[in-house]
Amino acid sequence: MDFDKMAVYHEDDGIAVDVILNCFGSQKISVVYLESDKCDEKMKIDISFIISHQFELLHLIEKATASYIDKIYTKKLDKLTLIKIYLFPDVECQYGFLFDWLGDIEHGIGVKIKNLKVEDIGGAEIAFL
Numbered sequence: 001m002d003f004d005k006m007a008v009y010h011e012d013d014g015i016a017v018d019v020i021l022n023c024f025g026s027q028k029i030s031v032v033y034l035e036s037d038k039c040d041e042k043m044k045i046d047i048s049f050i051i052s053h054q055f056e057l058l059h060l061i062e063k064a065t066a067s068y069i070d071k072i073y074t075k076k077l078d079k080l081t082l083i084k085i086y087l088f089p090d091v092e093c094q095y096g097f098l099f100d101w102l103g104d105i106e107h108g109i110g111v112k113i114k115n116l117k118v119e120d121i122g123g124a125e126i127a128f129l
Contacts, residue, residue, distance in 0.1 A: 008039050013086075013128065015039060019047060023058045024082040031085045034128065046087045050095060053116065061097060061111050064118040068109070075103050083108070086128045094119070096127035 006017045014036045018028040031050070033043045050057065066077040079102045086096035094114040101109050110126030112119045120126050 006039070010037070015043075017047070019051065019085075021051065021054045021082070023054045029082055029085060031087060032128075033087045033089060036089050040089075042089060043087060046095065049093075050085065056116060057095075057097075057113060060113065060116065060118055061099075064111060064121050065099070065101075065109055068121045069101070069103060073103055078102055080109070084127070098124055098127040 008015055008017055010016070011030065011032050014032050014034045015038060016030050016032045017039070019031055020026060020028055031047055033039070033046075036043070062077070062080075065080060069075050069077050081100040082097060083100050084098040086098070088094050088096070091114075093116075094112065097111045097113065099109045099111070108124040109121065110124045110128070111121050112126050
């Protein structure tokens with residue numbers, strides 16, 4: 001990814017860029033670098049990692065969300081849409097994924113990944129706290 005050509009913009013929670021992760025679909029996904037106002041080297045490294053490990057991340061997330069949805073909602077995983085990814089400037093190798101899910105459109109699902117392991121899963125706020 002050519003970071004010099006990225007369109008960086010400000011969101012309420014920090015600086016952001018849009019990426020396309022083919023394994024999650026063809027839509028642009030906002031990647032927010034929480035509480036930051038500039039794109040630094042850590043942000044670039046985190047985005048590169050997510051892009052290069054997107055299929056592995058998808059597999060981890062699908063497995064965890066299917067189990068979570070079955071346990072909490074006693075439903076099967078159906079349409080799960082990635083809305084946003086959160087990066088944490090003070091934490092290494094940790095990423096928050098925010099999903100829209102048809103089974104709970106009001107709250108969505110948040111998944112926090114650290115070191116390629118699901119650290120937490122639950123409501124949307126899990127992705128950015």
